[in-house]
Amino acid sequence: MMSTQYDDLMQRLLQGETRAAARLITLTENDINAAETIIHSVYKHTGNAYILGITGAPGSGKSTFISTLIQKLLKEDRKIGVICVDPSSPLTGGALLGDRIRMKDMFSSDNVFIRSMANRGQLGGLSRATEDVIKILDAYGCDIIIVETVGVGQSEVDIFRSAHTVLVLLVPGLGDDIQTIKAGIMEITDIFVVNKMDLPGADRKVAELIQMLELNMNYKYKSHEINKNVLTTEEWTPEIIQTNSITGQNFEELIEKIEKHHRFIQNQGIVSNYLRNRIKQETLQILKYKLIKKTENMFEDNSLIEKLIAQVIEKTMDPYEMANSIIRLLKFPVKDRDF
């Protein structure tokens, strides 16, 4: 039961029309039903893009770093997509998306598509929306898609499960950023970048990183990604590199490291493993989103819920039993567009 209202946009998207890509992204962001229809048509055209995840604390110079990286990558004549994710205010729902500020007059915009997103504070929804945007940009023809996020929370960890290579930016002197990384990001990092290497303390930051890596030996592929059945002879120790985004110093070396990591995940059979894992994670996110929405809707409008609440009040049922009853209620067959 496919809607045809997006067919025209879809066709234009596959021809590489920028405005069609932009509009489809807006539709998926605003409406999960639209997202479902759109991704249904987009999905078979995906799988070509290499996905880079980049994060770092505010002030680590991500935007300049990314513009310089794009400049270097574009020399190889590629189409690059950038998704910049910023937090929404939990109070007002508003957001300031300022990252475009430094990503200008650096490259011909025909080959670079930049899109800002607010996380809209939804539970697990951010990674779902980001996945959708990645797919649309993939179908649009991007060879490389950079996903950039601020800060280092759980939502970043979720987003970066879809990235092939994850870069974390640090700067000299920002004392506590390594502490922040330890909370979850470290395990998914492939390359640490000490940016603004011209500032005093860059070497010390590298030393701190090395020390931290020596203390925490449970790297990404060893502990999480590599399926027990896949034989590996080596593991990936996160690389560390210093860069200066203004002068472009060390970017060639950085790109080599990214390529090295790319080869690594290909050679080690991680790519196919990674894909399975990604599908699992993504489906889990969609399920979470749908089930929570479904449950919330049920709470809003169901006399049965009221009855259950009454029983809990009367102490003939406890909240766990109530939850089990609701799960039983959820178990009817899924109708089309029911969610």
Place this chain on the structure above:
Amino acid sequence: METNRKIKVLVTKPGLDGHDRGAKVVARGLRDAGFEVIYTGLHQTPKDIVNTIVQEDPDAVLLSILSGAHNALCPKIMELLKEHNIDDVLVAVGGIIPEEDKEYLKSFGLSGFYGPGTEIKTIVDFVKNNLKR
């Protein structure tokens, strides 16, 4: 229908003046009013701005110009939008725009002119009430 719609506004500074205090205060105020705001920074050419509009697909665009170059820049932007077949984006101007220029700019499809001292609430209400989609 499960919608999660937010009003998305592009705040941008065409031309060469560096007076971004107003643009930033407005950007921050719109954020506090629940909008998703993209700020492009300074010195955007009409081409830069229209490229951003194409990619970001905002509901409204606020151009902040204090250099007096509005009569050259605004029509150029509207012209480029037309070339891209974009006609459902609200475009307003902040800055020092003399009365007679407002009439001229309106003829290109710009609406809403906000000078120094405008309360943010006025701009918020204007955007909310004049969206084209």
Place this chain on the structure above:
Amino acid sequence: MTEIEETSQKEETKEKAKHKSRSFRNLSDIEIKRLYKPQDISEFKYEQALGEPGKYPYTRGPYNNMYRGRLWTMRQFAGFGTAAQTNERFKFLIEHGQTGLSVAFHLPTIYGYESCDERSLGEVGKEGVAIDTLADMETLFDGIDLSKISTSMTINAPATILLAMYIVVAEKQGVSPEKLRGTIQNDILKEYIAQKSWIFPPEPSMRLIVDTIEYCTHHVPQWYTISISGYHIREAGSTAVQELAFTLADGFAYVEAAMERGLHVDEFAHRLSFFFNAHNNFFEEIAKYRAARRIWAKRMKNKYGAKKPESMRLRFHTQTAGVSLTAQEPENNIVRVAYQGLAAVLGGTQSLHTNSYDEALCLPTEKAVRIALRTQQIMAHETGVADTVDPLAGSYYVEWLTDKMEEEANNYFDQIEELGGVIPAIKKNFFQKEIANASYKYQREVERKERIIVGVNKYKSKEDSTPDILKIEDEVALKQLQLLSGVKKKRDNAAVKDTLGELKEAAQGTENLMPYIINAVRDYASIGEIIGTLKEVFGIYREDSIF
């Protein structure tokens, strides 16, 4: 009852109901007490805190006689259209007794773009005069004897180039560089902090500034090499304390950079001057100027080892706050400007620019410019405020506030030092964040009516008055483009290529670039070409998004 009175009465009743007590905090958010008494300045010692005017620490003024010796310079900024148009205005001003010129450049010149660049669209000749090559500069000063006037040029990132042009124009008039008098603003740090007309990253920009200091020390000794400016920091929304602290911190950074080049502080410090804002809070502004002189003198003497009095005394130009002008009831701005100007004079300014009341609406008209100048003349000749030096000294309130401003500025100096100095603090967006927060806070206070702006959020009149406005014709752009392409056809293009090549090579090394820039300018290389060459070596600066 008129409509205005009626509205204001209604509003007042509403306001009274809302706020039982008014807030007494100045624009730097300093709490002001009901009354100041001797115990508020119990530590006060005349010689240490103030000293005589013209004596260390110069709190009471840089000169012994102040305005009794010579009134402040009434310097109004001019520049519009083509060089020929501005030249006419200059000649008119000189005929009417003005001895100092002040040049405003159009934005493409300020950013180092040629008038024909895509980014110059709509900007040519708009906010100042269009200068692309030496040819325009020759026209600008045609018939004006550069040995007889002083010229102030508001130019920063490309300051070396405009100074080079001025030197070459003088050379062609037969005036040697030692005789040249004037100022280039040349203050790049405040550009990163506030005004945003940067081109290169901070380090090469500082190199160019030290190049001008070094070059002028040896060849153009009467030139003021930097006008260290708080004006724009304030216009970007900072508080008075931030303006004071950030400006002086910039000043210290320039002194340190020049000393690192091997110059002695007494060789160049007397050629540094300052440029402050005059905003609405009357006493706060006065205290700011007095504190500035004292902080500078102390630091120059104690930290940098200055021996000459000229190196320790801070002299400054003031402009009234453009940002305080309202588009609503613009005539009210005349009154605001008068109070602001008065604060500057009571604070001991050396020169003053009073804004025109219609500047929130357009470029100032001739009538508005005249009223602005008359405001200064009335102050100088009718009010008697210039009859005695530093008349507010000894006021419990003013001395307390002066101390307080110094103390708060010192707090900022400590924070900047902790961040590693001015340039690292810029890179960490310290100043930008401080200013953005202050500016947003102010806006919110105005919207909540915690701060009253007459005619804007209180006492509003229904009718809108629209004053006459000045417009720059678009033919200016066309004319300028023709001039530029004419020059490019006529000049020796091979020579331009050579001198630019030499400049590039020198830029890759560590030599002083002034001689190379002078050579390029002499061959009629355009500002756009020279800046473009330097960009290839230095790169460009990009800012973070700080709200």
